[in-house]
Amino acid sequence: MNVDPRQRLLPAGAAVVTVVLWASAFVAIRSAGQEYAPGALALGRLASGALALGVIWAIRREGLPPRGAWRGILLSGLLWFGFYMVALNWGEQQVDAGTAALVVNVGPLLIALLGARLLGDPMPPRLLAGMAVSFAGAVTVGLSMSGGGGSSVLGVVLCLLAAVAYAAGVVAQKPALGQASALQVTTFGCLVGTVACLPFAGQLVHQAAHAPMRATLGMVYLGVFPTALAFTTWAYALARTTASRMGATTYAVPALVVLMSWLALGEVPGVLTLVGGALCLAGVAVSRSRALGRSRRVAARQPRPEKVG
Template sequence: MMNTPRALPSLRRTELLAAGAATVTVGLWASAFVSIRSAGGAYSPGALALGRLLAGAVVLGAVCLIRREGWPPRAAWRGIGLSGVLWFGFYMVALNWGEQRVDAGTAALVVNIGPLLIALLGSRLLGDTMPPRLLAGMGVSFAGAVAVGLSMSGQGGSSVLGVVLCLLAAVGYAAGVVAQKPVLGRASALQVTTFGCLVGAVVCLPFAGQLVAEVADAPVSATLNMLYLGVFPTALAFTTWAYALARTSASRMGATTYAVPALVVLLSWLFLDEVPGLVTLAGGVLCLAGVAVSRSRTRRPAAPAPVPTPDLRPEQEQA
């Protein structure tokens, strides 16, 4: 069905809101890499994930109560449970663990195979289309991620275990996104995020003893970083992600996260005093360019104006 002129401004507004929500998500997720590195020296991977999820669950639960969101419908629980286990739980623990064993560049490179996995799973399981612009943009962004990873790979030690953990984190991330997408047609973005976060916290409860022991010895800065991870990159960014995902395809949203490595480079430059080289900066530009290409839409040609039909009636009938 063709869009009517009256519906076009509403559609454009929805696209702009989704793009804005995705931008918030990407920025906050990029900051999470810096915070994880800062807090990882004082907290073990499981304890950091549990603390982050508990902080996020408290904030999200309070917002749900204020907005009177209620419980998600029964049909949404399977997808919420899968995304909670795979993304909120497994992904966070694996990423925290992996970042303790590989440098930031290698971690960003490995984790950013996630959008490719999302595109493949989304095409196979959700019927997402794979337009040429999306494929081209993903290719450009992946080349940029490779450049960032290779340029930064000499700044820290790497290990086979760390690479494997980051790879597993990417798989959990991709599977969680694909499990979450159909649910957003049955429950609100806030419900999906809140209860997914709660499921992830339950999965991480075996690390509760570690969290209690480490909180007592951790410096205030590390604990504040953990709370920041829960409130902003989790509670806020996962909600804006779900909002945007409900209004676009999983493949297109996955491609958006290719901007994360570029922003991580910038944030590391500002907050960790890690000055990027020219190759790193070029890779970051490629990441952003690929996202721009993948999210652009081919303009449809305007429908031609209707040609008036000549009146062929005799002149006396026209009078």
């Protein structure tokens, strides 16, 4: 039975869009975070994302998600869209970028463990090996970017809590995608996160009145692209694979952050940073190669048509 190539390429393309935009978010957060407090930045980002998603949802007329999807939407909205973004923004103000990247990259490992425990996701050796290589790369990047005296215990704890919330949110989101569309799950998850961050509304209004336009546009960019677009492409890809494999894919983010910081901010990476980035990408390639290898083995076992004439 021939499989439509689009059924393989579209989820892979969606995953690529996600990791590229999420990598750009770290650069944008570094800029906007200088003018906006963690909660205000999270609320502004989520409100921008919810507005963009709401317009698309209304145009497509997808309606409300089924009742069975709401538990996953509420949990992912509170944990991932809400708590994660506030904790990450706050944590990045307490620690240097390298330490933040190192701690937050515990998230994909937690996704694999929770996915295996709660969702029954398989844990093949190739996936585990790829995640181990990528995590070693993330640690290498983190160590190479860490500076002395730039971290605090509070910051490390906040980044770790962000990683836990991220993993729990992804695992909660996966069952909801079996009952509702990627757009529905993302739109209403983002709306739940926005409502959860409303206590920061006064702070956002006050800081927006004094912040330079560059920082405000950066916050809107975070909402429209790394949130509205990237979370939707993530949900689309997640609905078509396991949470563990999607979590492993995000290990490409540290490598892309290094490249984008180099191009956009002029931060020239050292040799150790480049090595770590290469390890991240190599691990992702290993963890994502399982399905391709298996399909080739299955194809090889199929009887070949006999030649005629």
